[in-house]
Amino acid sequence: MEMDALMTYLKTAGAGFAVDLVAAIAIFVIGRWVISLVHRLSLRAMERAKVEPLLVKFLGNIVRTLLLIVVVLAAINQVGIQTTSLIAVLGAAGLAVGLALQGSLANFAAGVLVIIFRPYKIGDYVEAGGVAGTVDDVQIFTTELKTGDNRKIIVPNGQMMNGAITNYSAHDTRRVDLVASVGYEVDIDTVRRVLEEVVANDGRVLETPAPNIRMSAMMDSSVNWIVRPWVKASDYWDVYWGMTEEIKRRFDAEGISIPFPQRDVHVYHHDDQKAGVSRP
Missing domain, CATH: 2.30.30.60 (SH3 type barrels.)
Known part of the structure; x- marks a missing residue:
């Protein structure tokens, strides 16, 4: 009789546990679907409110993580595990893990700072x-x-x-910094005229602030000129590469030489007689 009663109890308990397990799985699956739906709706709501895209994604990730924790706890509670004691255990474990993962907590804090200070x-x-x-x-x-x-x-x-x-994208405009090197024999006014024409003919260059074209340095083998026009940030690289190529084309057309590194070598001949050297 005792064996029969035990078997009956096990069957009843097993059936009850099976039902609870199925319910827990259902809670988890349905909860995941609800989380996905809430996540999408919250993102759309923040986008309609014209919230900063950076803040939208960050808050969306936090909401999804918190809701997932709630769903997992609900599923565990359905199986019969007391979530109160589990939360206490997780809190203690979380403290230990937090001490071990200080870097991750620092990364989370830094993420919050990114959202606040942008x-x-x-x-x-x-x-x-x-x-x-x-x-x-x-x-x-x-x-x-x-x-x-x-x-x-x-x-x-x-x-x-x-x-x-x-x-590099914080402001709407950027300054393009170019350096053009010419030979010492090239006329200064000619170089200035050519560079000013190159800048003036590029429609992407902004009138304000005004471009800055100056002779900046006299090097060992060259005279360097700075060319600094202001452009929209989105046009920076197109202007940088395009203007570099156009300066080379105009220099070639105007016969302006682009110097190469060079050295002057002085050869001194000594009198062999005075040096006491005899030649055959």
Whole structure:
């Protein structure tokens, strides 16, 4: 009789546990679907409110993570595990893990600082943390950059915020810095006229601030001129490469020489008789 009662109890308990397990799985699966739906709706709502794209993705990732924790706890509770004691255990474990993962917490804090101070946003071309690229995404712990040759670089937020950040897209305009070298024999007024014409003929150059064209240095083998027009940030590289090529074309057309490094070698002949050297 005792064996029969035990078997009956096990069957009842097993059936009950099976039902709870199925319910827990259902909670997890449905919860994941709800999280995905809420995540999409929250992103759309923030986009309609014209929230900064960087903030939209960051907050979206946090909301999704928090909702996933709630769903997991609900599924565990359905199985019969007391979540109160589990949360206490997880809290203690979290403290230990937090001490061991101070770098990750620092990256999270740095991500919050990125959101608050906004040293860069999605779409900006930045140089930070020893790398350079266009900001593609900002996660809770990392920032994703895309390089000019389409490589993906994942950089910890702590590394991004731990040094100087150069944001090349922060302003609408940029100054193009070019150096043109000519020979010493070339007429100064001719060089100035050619460079001014090259700048004036490029429609992408802004009138304000005015371009700066000056003779900057007299080197060993050349006279250097600076050419510094202002352009829209989006036109920077097209103007840089295009104007460099146009300056070379105009110099060739005007017969302006571009010097090469050179040295003067002086040869001294000594009198062999006075040196006491006899030749055969």
